[in-house]
Amino acid sequence: MAESSSGTVVHNEPERPAQDQRQRALIVAFPAPAALPLPASGETVGRDWLGAAQVPDDEVSGQHLRFSRAGGVVRIEDVGSRNGTWVGGHRLPAKQKVPLEEGAVVRLGRTLLVFREGFAGSLEPAPPVGELIGPYGLRNVAATLAGLRSTQPGNVLIEGETGTGKELAARAVAAALGRAEPYAAVNVAGVATGVFESQLFGHVKGAFSDAREGARGIVMAHEGGTVFLDEIGELPPGLQPKLLRLLENREVLPVGSERPRLADVLLVAATNRSLPAMVADGDFRRDLWARLAQATLVLRPLRERLEDLFPIAQELARRSGRQLVSAEVEVEAMERMLLHEWKSNVRELAAVLDAAASQDPKPGLRLWAVEEVLGPSQAAGPPVLTDETVTAALAACDGNETQAARRLGVTRGRLRRFLGQQR
Numbered sequence: 018m019a020e021s022s023s024g025t026v027v028h029n030e031p032e033r034p035a036q037d038q039r040q041r042a043l044i045v046a047f048p049a050p051a052a053l054p055l056p057a058s059g060e061t062v063g064r065d066w067l068g069a070a071q072v073p074d075d076e077v078s079g080q081h082l083r084f085s086r087a088g089g090v091v092r093i094e095d096v097g098s099r100n101g102t103w104v105g106g107h108r109l110p111a112k113q114k115v116p117l118e119e120g121a122v123v124r125l126g127r128t129l130l131v132f133r134e135g136f137a138g139s140l141e142p143a144p145p146v147g148e149l150i151g152p153y154g155l156r157n158v159a160a161t162l163a164g165l166r167s168t169q170p171g172n173v174l175i176e177g178e179t180g181t182g183k184e185l186a187a188r189a190v191a192a193a194l195g196r197a198e199p200y201a202a203v204n205v206a207g208v209a210t211g212v213f214e215s216q217l218f219g220h221v222k223g224a225f226s227d228a229r230e231g232a233r234g235i236v237m238a239h240e241g242g243t244v245f246l247d248e249i250g251e252l253p254p255g256l257q258p259k260l261l262r263l264l265e266n267r268e269v270l271p272v273g274s275e276r277p278r279l280a281d282v283l284l285v286a287a288t289n290r291s292l293p294a295m296v297a298d299g300d301f302r303r304d305l306w307a308r309l310a311q312a313t314l315v316l317r318p319l320r321e322r323l324e325d326l327f328p329i330a331q332e333l334a335r336r337s338g339r340q341l342v343s344a345e346v347e348v349e350a351m352e353r354m355l356l357h358e359w360k361s362n363v364r365e366l367a368a369v370l371d372a373a374a375s376q377d378p379k380p381g382l383r384l385w386a387v388e389e390v391l392g393p394s395q396a397a398g399p400p401v402l403t404d405e406t407v408t409a410a411l412a413a414c415d416g417n418e419t420q421a422a423r424r425l426g427v428t429r430g431r432l433r434r435f436l437g438q439q440r
Contacts (some may be wrong), residue, residue: 041091042136044324045072046122047129047351048343050142050152058086061096067128076100076126084117091117091132100126106356107401115401116435122323122355127348129355131324147189149182150329154322158186161314162193169194170312172264174249175287177316180364183287184247186316191243196283199242201235206251213256218263219271236269236280243283249309250290250301257302264308284309319359319366326355326366333367339374345381353387402427402435 045051051070056062063081067074078098085092092114095102102109103124109115117123123130142152146159165173173190175183184202191197208216219234236244246252252260262268264284268277286309295301319326327343334341359365369390370382377386406425414420422432 039135039137042133043130044153046131046324047327052140056084074126074128093117104401113403124352148185150332151325152328154325165193172284172309172311174309174313178318179289180362181316182363187245187285190285196243199239201239202245204247206248210253215272218269236282240281246286249286250288257305261305319362323355333370347384350382350384350387357391
């Protein structure tokens with residue numbers, strides 16, 4: 018603290034942690050993970066630009082495309098390349114500037130790029146996080162695990178949609194906290210209410226009619242390790258207070274016993290539901306949620322980390338006894354997959370890969386097989402908007418934006434965003 022001439026100590030403002038410098042970047046989603054800073058505004062780039070990032074592509078022209086910035090909006094323009102440029106599955110008209118939105122998928126030659134407005138961290142791809150694959154989309158998970166190692170929480174909550182890999186994340190949490198073994202996974206939704214206490218906390222001999230012998234229960238049987246409670250949002254209200262004792266005091270009370278026992282175990286819970294919303298609705302205890310959320314790890318959905326899709330697909334193929342080599346994959350097939358919504362995330366991706374392989378047993382991945390599973394490419398994304406197409410549509414509809422949007426095949430909101438960017 019500094020002292021003023023009057024002798025009063027000058028107050029220092031609260032400090033903020035240093036933020037990673039964010040930049041606009043193009044992440045190579047196929048054929049190999051890499052990241053490229055956005056070229057300077059007005060600079061024309063092509064084959065050499067990709068080659069400098071170790072992404073050789075002889076189907077890309079030497080002078081292929083140009084990026085420009087004006088009014089905070091990034092625009093992309095094909096400068097007359099031989100094989101063209103695609104955004105969102107639609108070919109760009111040559112020499113027309115088109116706004117580039119966050120997460121846009123760009124194809125040139127045999128290369129697929131994902132545009133990111135605020136990319137942070139190293140441009141180098143990151144290694145797997147345990148068994149989770151994500152060269153660029155798991156940075157938040159890696160950072161959370163690093164924080165857990167220093168804080169050593171007793172309870173960790175994993176949040177993520179169905180199919181994002183919550184059990185793999187639980188394994189990574191257990192390993193990060195030195196609790197990899199023994200490890201037990203319990204599907205809360207799959208355990209009958211009447212036997213939940215007995216299975217989890219154990220019971221003493223004679224506690225109920227079939228209890229001829231006592232049992233330790235899952236928690237006590239995995240002391241020193243981890244118990245993973247999947248789908249914790251499905252825990253019935255009547256059982257929630259019983260779990261709270263374990264989370265608060267590390268005590269379990271076996272069924273039929275009068276004396277609790279101490280349990281040295283890491284509790285990792287996972288949910289695809291919003292526990293705060295359940296708390297607000299009275300379906301989940303606030304104190305239980307607070308204990309579970311002592312530390313939280315969030316898994317992003319696949320649609321928000323499309324740059325990881327091909328490496329994940331390669332790993333899924335490997336686990337199924339197949340190989341997915343980029344040279345044997347049609348870039349249009351991978352583009353079609355990048356443009357899919359993936360409502361069930363990695364679980365759905367695994368199913369699509371298996372279904373495509375059953376359609377086409379040859380090595381690699383071809384567009385026709387992917388379309389057999391996901392539908393034709395034409396339905397993959399909204400059309401590209403240009404000054405010419407929008408002007409023509411508005412003129413044909415006498416300036417009515419709703420009708421023009423329908424004519425263009427986009428929402429009125431997207432049309433209005435485009436018009437706002439042009440002003």
